[in-house]
Amino acid sequence: MMRWRTGFREAVIMALCASVLGFVYTGITRKGVFAAEFSQGPAASRPGEQSSIIHVDEAKELYESGRALFIDARHPFEFALGHIRDAVNIPLGEFEKRQGQIDSLPRDKVLVTYCDGVQCNSSIGLAVRLREAGFQSVRIFFAGWNEWQARGLPVTKTGK
């Protein structure tokens, strides 16, 4: 019984210390919950960002009109497994490395960013970076790949 009591007390102390360290570290380094693209989120984004979130019907309409280029913000491996047909892959974490690809993006089309779905924020992060890079017409398809697939809309799957 004593063993469990000591263990439980020590475990609680460690968990509390870990929580404090985790939040202090991410607060100082502006990562995780304190990262700009996360804290701005889909619900409380920068002016203009909220209105640029589009739903699946609008995404479908843009896709079918040919006026949009879809940009997949996920990891290349996930992109290789499957993506919206004709989409290009610019993982948010590789934005700087992909400068050449970004410069060649069409300026006369609507850029639609997406990632997995509501559980990810990289579509928002990528949209912010593209706007900063001078692209005026950027939309965020926040429901993303999961919703697109669920609707049976055109995809490219290259296997595992």
Place this chain on the structure above:
Amino acid sequence: MTRILSNEYNLLTARVFLGVLLVVISIDKIADPASFARSIGDYRILTGTPAMILATVLPWMELLCGLALASGILIRGSSLLVGSLLVVFTLAVVSALLRDLDISCGCFTQDPSADRIGWLKIGENVALLALAAWLFFSENHRFSLDEYIRSRPPGS
């Protein structure tokens, strides 16, 4: 068997192995909590802010437990916390497998092409859980800071 389990050198090896492993796997996650939150989100259990909060705290638990186990301080609490985390991780992997999710574990690396979940992953977790339980129930942690502090004469 009892002699092997209570051997102080075996305990030291197990403690340092588990401790170093935890420190190593925590570093990637601490460096990139957003990727780790995405790995958590892949399990379709927690998403958004709760996943990000977990991704903020969990790697630090692994780091602190790892350092504590390797140095031999708060061994009981660290092994209990690690054991509890392993139980939760294992349940999450089982639940993902039952739902046919083909996802990366997010345990050792944040690269989604590596470390895919499977029944082998559950075996790994159970082995680590057994190690944590062994450390929790053992008394003979001779080469540890806990023991060093306890054995110092009062007032020294």
